[in-house]
Amino acid sequence: MDSASAEDLTCPVCQENFKDPFVLTCKHRYCKECLRSSWRDKKTKKCPMCRRRSSQELPPVMCILHKVEAQLFCVEDKQYVCLACVNSEEHTNHTFRSIRGFISSYKETKERSSSESEEICGLHDEKLQLFCQEDKQPVCVECVYAETHTSHTFKSISEAASTYKEKLKTKMKTLEENRKHKENIKGEFEESAKHIKVKVEQTQKQIEHQFETLRQKLEEEKQAVIAALREEEEKMMKKTVEEIESQISTITDAIKDTEEMLKTSDDCLLKKADVLMKRVQISQPDPELPSAASINVSRYLWNFMSNIKKKMEETINSFFQDTPVLLDPKTAHQHLIVSDDLTSVKRRENLPDTPVKPYYPYVLALKGYNSGKHSWDVEVKDSKFWTVGVMTESNHKKGGDVFKSDNWSVHYDNYGMTAWAGFSVNQNLERVRVELDYDNGAVSFSDPVKNTPLHTFTTTFTETVFPFFHTLDSLKILRLSDE
Structure with missing residues (x-):
């Protein structure tokens, strides 16, 4: 057929x-x-x-x-x-x-x-073996000679598919990298969320503690003022009562003496008549009764509110003075662990004692400064290798040898690993105090235990600077209450 x-x-x-x-x-x-x-x-x-x-x-x-x-x-x-x-x-x-x-x-x-049956050409009922690069579709051998494909170029199905597979693999690799990047961001977010939760809980406890402290002080002040008020009331009432009782006692004695004289003979009575008449003619002014108006309400309320204000200011100042510089876990070197309360850092265990140089395991503070005066104390007694000071934000972001420039710090190295470009101390200290005067361009270091200066840098700051902490052991930022 x-x-x-x-x-x-x-x-x-x-x-x-x-x-x-x-x-x-x-x-x-x-x-x-x-x-x-x-x-x-x-x-x-x-x-x-x-x-x-x-x-x-x-x-x-x-x-x-x-x-x-x-x-x-x-x-x-x-x-x-x-x-x-x-x-x-x-x-x-x-x-x-x-x-x-x-x-x-x-x-x-x-x-x-x-x-x-898509693998069969719908026009020629032949197996699709070629790929038209202009029309971007599979064709059969008969399609090559059709007018619709004049001057078109063709590849084998396998070759064209291979090309697209390579492109897709490249796209897949980009997608995988993007997904990994997003997963890293998610991990950083979860880590930050954990620290935020800890910090919120700690802050809540601080608020509750400070509120309770303030409440106790207010209660003490209230009791003291009420006690003073009651004492004045008692003194006022006691004075009046004592005066009335004294007058009553005088009159009672006069009545008693008169009764005794009336019992004597007439001649005896007449002999003492003048004295007796003077005795019964007692003239005593009535005591002045106390009045509610004599209570100086304004004085008590003024003293009460003044003392409350003073105690509140003391509590508030104490609260803010007690808040230390906090560490930012996101900036910590992979060999360092930041504590949950963000006030201390230590080196991870099972790491080499003398790592390959250069080696800069440090962490930045959570907050940077671009004005004003600031100070913080660092406990360094448990570290044989440490650096504390401030560095610029851009210096941290550039990576590499961050201690060559744009940092102002003091350093202690008991390992003798490297010569330090900044200021080095020869003795191991217990604590180091860092004082930043951003507006006047000064960073000073001192020993707060012996109250002796270590070194002062002068410069002109042009960007935000962050406190940083560099160690091969452990460092702790002290609260003022710890000093």
């Missing part, structure tokens, strides 16, 4: 030999089921190939057995049946579907079959 006769017997929708063919007025032929599937749920019926409208109606599906219009589809027998067939012996225990449901399933099956 030649290609022309084969094409005449093939449905252009299902690409199979016609099954119950139907001819449209445009002369294109289709399987009735393919045409029903194409026209399903469409208001305007068109030829699937030429898109010409058709007024033709497909004949109803007929039941072969009873010669009436079919209403169901028998899944087992693969044929249309009427309602009478459902109860017939020929279809006992068979499964039935609605014609509409069968047509929908038929169309889906055809579409899936078409997608599974």
Whole structure:
């Protein structure tokens, strides 16, 4: 059979030999089921190939057995049946579907079959072996000679796929690096979140402690003022009572003496009559009774509020003086561990005692300074190798040998590892005090234990500087209450 006769017997929708063919007025032929599937749920019926409208109606599906219009589809027998067939012996225990449901399933099956055969050229029914670089799509050998691909360049499918795979691998590598970068950021965030949580909890405890301290001081002041008020009340009442009781006692004594004289003889009474008359003529002014107006309310309230203000200021000043420089774990060298309260740093265990030079395990403070005066004390007694001071923010970010410039520090090296460019101390100290005067461009170092100066740097600061702490052992930032 030649290609022309084969094409005449093939449905252009299902690409199979016609099954119950139907001819449209445009002369294109289709399987009735393919045409029903194409026209399903469409208001305007068109030829699937030429898109010409058709007024033709497909004949109803007929039941072969009873010669009436079919209403169901028998899944087992693969044929249309009427309602009478459902109860017939020929279809006992068979499964039935609605014609509409069968047509929908038929169309889906055809579409899936078409997608599974994408490796075959839809125009020439040949295997796709080449890739058109201009059209960016696979083609068959016959397509090379088609007018639509004139002057186009082609690659083998494998070569083109290899090129795209390499591009995708490159993109994948970039995506992997980006994901790793995001995971690192997530890790840093989680680490920061942990330190933030610790700091919040510590701050909450400090607030509660300071509030309780202030409450106790206020309570003490309240009790002291009330006690003073009660004492004044007691003194005032006692004075008045004592004065009244004294007068009553004087009168009582006069009455008693008079009663005794009245019991004596007349001549005795007359002898002492003048004295007795003077005795009974007692003249005492009534004591001045205390008044509520005599309580100086303003004085008590003024003293009370003044003392409260003083104690609050003392508590607030104490709180701020007690807050140390805090360390930033994100800036810590990988060989260092920063404590949870961010006030101390130590070297990790199981690391070489004499690492390869240059070696700069340091950590910055959480806060930098660009104005004002600031000071902090560092406990260095447990470290045989340390450096403390300040450095610029840009110096830290550049990495490398950060101690060659843009830092002002003192250094102690009991290991004899390297000559220090800055100021070195020869004796091991217990503590070092760092004093920064940003506005006047000075960084001073001293021994607070012996109260002796170590060294002072003078410069002109042009950017933010951060306290830093460099050690091969451990360092601790002291609170003023620890001094």
